[in-house]
Amino acid sequence: MLVKHGVVIGLGRLTSQLPSSSSVLRRQQFLIRALCGSQIHRPKLIRAMSSTSEADAESVLRTVTPSLDLKRHKGQAGKIAVIGGCREYTGAPYFAAISALKIGADLSHVFCTKDAAPVIKSYSPELIVHPVLEESYSISQLSEEDQRTVQDKVLGEVDKWMERFDCLVIGPGLGRDPFLLECVSKIMLLAKKSNVPFVVDGDGLFLVTNSIDLVNSYPLAVLTPNVNEYKRLVQKVLNCEVDEQNAEDQLRSLAKQIGGVTILRKGKSDLISNGETVKSVSIYGSPRRCGGQGDILSGSVAVFLSWAQQLKAGPESPSETPAILGCIAASGLLRKAASLAFTKHKRSTLTSDIIECLGKSLEDICPAS
């Protein structure tokens, strides 16, 4: 069966109607693969046939989460880096980075400004925090040439680590300093050059909305806008207002217009599209809207996306892209954890309480052993 754990997938839908004889099935599968080229995870012709549907997030979580194995060594379960954290904001990058570890990543880095680093470090000794980014106020006295030298140094500090990372999260607590954002736009180019996937959230979305080319047609980019960020993105890219009546079609058009990036539109239901398929995740979360939950989500997408990338292509493998699977899994897990935290803490539920529930929520869905 190509439909695994109830994940409704384009390839699965088609092939589940094929003759059951295994030799015929294999031949049909070969034809389908030939039609789709080498992109076993992205069968474009077929996915175009799929329509919006509620994803079975728990099944996706079970599919993408790797089994634990004593033979594996440090790093193989994921190395994530958050680009964010400045003089003003330090909580957001911490939430994203610690969430990645709590889900099961092995290593979680943060690249932030010099002012933010000691604070983020002090939140947890588990994170590796690099104080390498610079804001305008610290370089405004320098000549243009010296400013370029500083920028090159920043980029060098990030790039020497780039190939070690399975996914970046760009934006939590980034702020809007022009010099900093220029550096971050170049970090995106470096990530693309090294084929490292990235999730863009918060102020990273401000940057991207103003410079769509930064992510355009990069299939490993995921955008996770909230209501306001989505509104600005729609206005800028589709040149219209948000259409709640045709939310799914509009999201599909938006993702297609940006060349097939994956967008997770946060809301009462989370909607996910890469310009072809559209999935929703609506399982019950929490009515608390305390700040920081988006940071848990972005860190979680990074982990699940990188795990989904490790799934081996085969007749049992899901046909959705790793980015779509990562979004579904992260959305489902955050909702479960928020619900559990709310049961315990009610109105006083904070983001840290939800993070503390990530482990148990994942364990309930997908036991470690």
Place this chain on the structure above:
Amino acid sequence: MLVKHGVVIGLGRLTSQLPSSSSVLRRQQFLIRALCGSQIHRPKLIRAMSSTSEADAESVLRTVTPSLDLKRHKGQAGKIAVIGGCREYTGAPYFAAISALKIGADLSHVFCTKDAAPVIKSYSPELIVHPVLEESYSISQLSEEDQRTVQDKVLGEVDKWMERFDCLVIGPGLGRDPFLLECVSKIMLLAKKSNVPFVVDGDGLFLVTNSIDLVNSYPLAVLTPNVNEYKRLVQKVLNCEVDEQNAEDQLRSLAKQIGGVTILRKGKSDLISNGETVKSVSIYGSPRRCGGQGDILSGSVAVFLSWAQQLKAGPESPSETPAILGCIAASGLLRKAASLAFTKHKRSTLTSDIIECLGKSLEDICPAS
């Protein structure tokens, strides 16, 4: 019996066949000691007879852990110092230093750079943190002569404490700054001059792999490489690749080639050798590979090694060196604690969770009263 708690030991093997009459036994032991010089813990001729075997880590833990006594005063249960912690890394030295305390050491110091100190201090008021190390960026404007003055000052700050320490841990979160590493190589010389044992891990192993002379033939040095660090060490010292088929013989050769230092090769099973004996510790740990577990291990080896050094020579004493005993005990305890933490936290197990389980794990094996 010289074989205590099932620890298979060279001296034990020989002397357990001796006549049981106590006066004859004492005379025989005198002769053995005379043959082995003053190194009662390192009877080379005899240990060469021992072969690889699974160590009974729980018995070693019971043997080396001192009983608690109201008459003892602060410091007698161990004074450990971690050399590590720089602008980038602060978690690793904290994990090593706090683990030493959680196992039962009385005092735990950290010598780190000025930037790292406030952060490491903020993790815990239990640690004594000395902000004395310097990185290149803070001294690059100085003349060569002034740089030497800075180095002398750094060395003076560490050396004035040296004789108070029972063991150093060199490397957790050290980074790879050239000026810093040069200072640390001189700290190793100071430790050797004062006969203070040291455990080398992380970036300390990067330093040692490039300058084997720093540890060569120092019997109180312990190296604790992971997969990659071990690979580089084998390539550099033995000029070949890692041979998994003959892992134990290769480890023995490597340790012998470095003049009998003790090496704890971390892996699915931990392998320990000083060029003569080879021991393995394979008891079940945890499948989580979150960063920081190596720091717990290095801090633990330091404590158990220093406790093992306090064991009085006598007919009941184990013949393995304190370094070998320290490695076996630390490996066993970390595995127990990781297993306990994993039972509680599953995929969300972090290094801090394992540290929280060190106390209970030791208590289960070796009750305090």
